[in-house]
Amino acid sequence: MSPHEDFQTRRKHLMRTVQDAMDVLNGKWKIAIIASLCCFTKRRFSDILNDVVGISNRMLSKELKELEINQVIKRSVLNTQPVTVHYELTEHGKTLQPLIEGLADWGVIHHKQIVGT
Amino acid sequence: MSPHEDFQTRRKHLMRTVQDAMDVLNGKWKIAIIASLCCFTKRRFSDILNDVVGISNRMLSKELKELEINQVIKRSVLNTQPVTVHYELTEHGKTLQPLIEGLADWGVIHHKQIVGT
DNA sequence: CAGTATCCCCTCCGATACTG
């Protein structure tokens, strides 16, 4: 295989697997929601609503459902009065933590790059 | 500082810096475009158009501009006939490579998780 | 508290056509 073909093959594979990941993390809010669940294991609906600046309850509800379907988060209902609901990362979801941290680190780097120190 | 406050502080910081990163990588296409530039340093407009499945030239043009403004990619015009344009990651943009790789790795993990090996 | 339901705007984005 020529070096050129090698690059092509690597790129195609990279593009496809990155896309697989982005299919789960798509939309405006998913990453932020996951970040909210990264520290401190359990959060309630209204906690996340506060963490993620600007999100509406409608959107939060929708995004949480999608993340649950993709087995990234787990929803558990406690039979208190009124009902309490806990959200947390699943074991699978926790494999995203390094990525979120990496993103946060890059956010810092980028801020320095743009603002200058 | 109590452990609880510590968590709060860490989360706030995490959320903010993750947001800084996502401000640059927002929209449907940025990550895929950067992935296309990760292997093989230079790509032409039409190359990226082919790499990123589904994107239109309109969107590609728009997203490339934003990435250039954020100093993630560099655009260079070669005075051939007709004009050739090369896009490549800047030094700053290259600091995103580990993240893209991480995303790709997670894509593989997730695919296994959902499909089952 | 943890959501649903409804309404509606407006932006994102695709399709098509055109230019240097």
Place this chain on the structure above:
DNA sequence: CAGTATCGGAGGGGATACTG
């Protein structure tokens, strides 16, 4: 080849009100 211009539709997403 590397874009820009224009149009139009779909749906993302906000605001508000309501429910168990």
